[in-house]
Amino acid sequence: MSDERRGRGAGERPPGDGRRGERQRPQARERSAGHRSEQRPSERARRTDPTRLAAYTAMREIAEGAYANLALPKLLRDKRISGRDAGFATELVYGATRLSGLYDAVIASAAGRPVDKIDANVLDTLRLGAHQLLGMRVPSHAAVDETVALARQVNGAGAAGFVNAVMRRISEREPEEWTDLVTEGVSDPVERLALRTSHPVWIAKALRAALIGHGAAGPTDVEESLTALLESDNAPAKVSLVARPGLSSLDELEDAGAERSGLSPVGATLPDGDPGAIAAIRDGRAAVQDEGSQLLVLALAAAETQGAAAEHERWLDLCAGPGGKAGLLAALAIERRIPFVANEISEHRADLVWQTLAAARAEAVERDTSLKVRHGDGRDLGEVEHGGFSRVLVDAPCTGLGALRRRPEARWRRGPDDVAALAGLQRELLSSGIEATAAGGLVGYATCSPHLNETRFVVSDILKRRDDVELVDARPHFVDASGRELPALGEGPYVQLWPHVHGTDAMFFALLRKR
Numbered sequence: 001m002s003d004e005r006r007g008r009g010a011g012e013r014p015p016g017d018g019r020r021g022e023r024q025r026p027q028a029r030e031r032s033a034g035h036r037s038e039q040r041p042s043e044r045a046r047r048t049d050p051t052r053l054a055a056y057t058a059m060r061e062i063a064e065g066a067y068a069n070l071a072l073p074k075l076l077r078d079k080r081i082s083g084r085d086a087g088f089a090t091e092l093v094y095g096a097t098r099l100s101g102l103y104d105a106v107i108a109s110a111a112g113r114p115v116d117k118i119d120a121n122v123l124d125t126l127r128l129g130a131h132q133l134l135g136m137r138v139p140s141h142a143a144v145d146e147t148v149a150l151a152r153q154v155n156g157a158g159a160a161g162f163v164n165a166v167m168r169r170i171s172e173r174e175p176e177e178w179t180d181l182v183t184e185g186v187s188d189p190v191e192r193l194a195l196r197t198s199h200p201v202w203i204a205k206a207l208r209a210a211l212i213g214h215g216a217a218g219p220t221d222v223e224e225s226l227t228a229l230l231e232s233d234n235a236p237a238k239v240s241l242v243a244r245p246g247l248s249s250l251d252e253l254e255d256a257g258a259e260r261s262g263l264s265p266v267g268a269t270l271p272d273g274d275p276g277a278i279a280a281i282r283d284g285r286a287a288v289q290d291e292g293s294q295l296l297v298l299a300l301a302a303a304e305t306q307g308a309a310a311e312h313e314r315w316l317d318l319c320a321g322p323g324g325k326a327g328l329l330a331a332l333a334i335e336r337r338i339p340f341v342a343n344e345i346s347e348h349r350a351d352l353v354w355q356t357l358a359a360a361r362a363e364a365v366e367r368d369t370s371l372k373v374r375h376g377d378g379r380d381l382g383e384v385e386h387g388g389f390s391r392v393l394v395d396a397p398c399t400g401l402g403a404l405r406r407r408p409e410a411r412w413r414r415g416p417d418d419v420a421a422l423a424g425l426q427r428e429l430l431s432s433g434i435e436a437t438a439a440g441g442l443v444g445y446a447t448c449s450p451h452l453n454e455t456r457f458v459v460s461d462i463l464k465r466r467d468d469v470e471l472v473d474a475r476p477h478f479v480d481a482s483g484r485e486l487p488a489l490g491e492g493p494y495v496q497l498w499p500h501v502h503g504t505d506a507m508f509f510a511l512l513r514k515r
């Protein structure tokens with residue numbers, strides 16, 4: 001690779017600096033790749049750089065069903081791509097995947113044919129190219145040349161000519177012009193917003209209903225809130241850390257370069273660097289965890305139990321895999337010498353819980369308190385351990401619509417049928433959790449989805465069917481790092497967090513007390 005090539009390659013730009021709308025307007029000569037069009041693509045770049053090639057490989061693995069957050073780090077490790085190049089590859093893959101709905105409309109327009117008439121491999125090359133042109137600060141000539149080089153390398157010489165033509169067409173307009181162009185024929189405002197922000201229409205509609213249903217927006221400001229929410233799904237989430245109480249401390253995380261969270265009393269954020277390089281995280285004394293998840297675990301631990309439950313505290317995480325919330329809940333239980341059980345139906349995920357709890361398990365032995373990981377169906381526990389627990393967390397399997405910013409491919413994999421398919425299981429797990437709770441005890445029902453069918457409707461359905469449980473206002477237990485109740489939690493008694501309001505995943509939490 002020549003120095004010139006390397007100079008405009010991946011390492012030149014800091015990661016994540018190419019967000020939509022921030023792109024610097026290049027010089028006119030540079031904007032269009034037309035000045036190079038007389039030069040045959042084969043005479044320009046022959047191979048692209050390893051970073052873009054890794055990004056393409058990740059895109060193909062994602063198309064085959066892989067998860068971006070697992071596939072890409074492995075590829076980067078295998079190819080020894082790190083630092084800024086790793087950041088560049090991450091922005092490329094995450095951005096091209098999240099925004100593929102919008103980019104496909106742009107590519108179809110520039111190519112003059114629908115994307116289902118374009119080979120899937122070539123389409124992924126074009127999505128990566130489109131993101132460099134429209135979503136990152138990559139100069140047009142570099143974006144076009146490198147994408148053509150990538151196409152030649154992985155899609156063949158014939159495809160490279162097509163990619164060259166499409167990329168040149170895309171480079172002729174600014175991102176805003178393209179967005180206006182591809183959305184101008186869409187009359188329904190939610191459908192238009194869904195396309196602008198690259199979301200499936202059903203998700204945009206469900207999130208709109210959730211904003212209204214949870215009291216976070218009214219008829220007059222819902223479009224504004226929905227826009228902010230959908231845009232926040234396209235922004236990379238900050239790296240949030242938790243210091244598991246009694247095992248690590250915020251001081252320890254600060255010493256490792258993290259900054260204390262204003263939001264979570266046990267949280268910190270890592271401005272840059274690899275969280276895996278922090279000793280406390282490697283040891284399982286601290287972890288990467290969304291602050292919303294931290295807050296709801298703290299709320300469940302802080303609320304008051306009564307009667308029999310208060311006399312014999314024993315805690316359960318009914319659906320614990322892979323163990324993020326169990327890690328915090330177990331640490332809090334061990335500090336108070338309260339027995340703790342983490343249950344998970346999947347054997348593999350139960351193993352992950354076991355590993356996640358390694359430091360907690362050692363501490364439990366040290367402090368002579370019980371910590372168990374159970375591999376089994378949570379729906380049985382209500383019967384097997386009837387009334388056996390004082391606090392039960394039911395972090396139910398859900399569509400994850402509240403964590404789309406973390407899972408770039410998730411919005412394209414989920415469908416409205418998934419919501420319906422999970423409805424029965426969510427109700428059964430909540431019922432079992434209630435059965436497993438002693439009189440005066442608490443059940444926390446959580447989802448990382450604000451969808452009304454996975455949240456309020458599940459809880460209100462159960463409340464209609466049972467008279468041995470009542471709702472408790474969860475809001476006073478959601479306090480920030482300085483002890484103040486969090487703002488904008490909704491009308492209660494439920495809590496619904498939002499990325500565009502609180503900076504967390506859109507976690508839902510209901511607190512119920514067993515009579």
Ligand SMILES: C[S@@+](CC[C@H](N)C(=O)[O-])C[C@H]1O[C@@H](n2cnc3c(N)ncnc32)[C@H](O)[C@@H]1O
Nearest residue numbers: 319320321322323324325345377378395396397
């Ligand atoms: C939302 S995830 C839990 C996330 C976890 N609390 C954490 O913070 O890492 C839901 C989990 O429930 C598990 N699950 C699904 N059906 C279950 C069942 N019938 N009993 C117990 N766990 C179940 C899934 O395998 C998944 O690991």
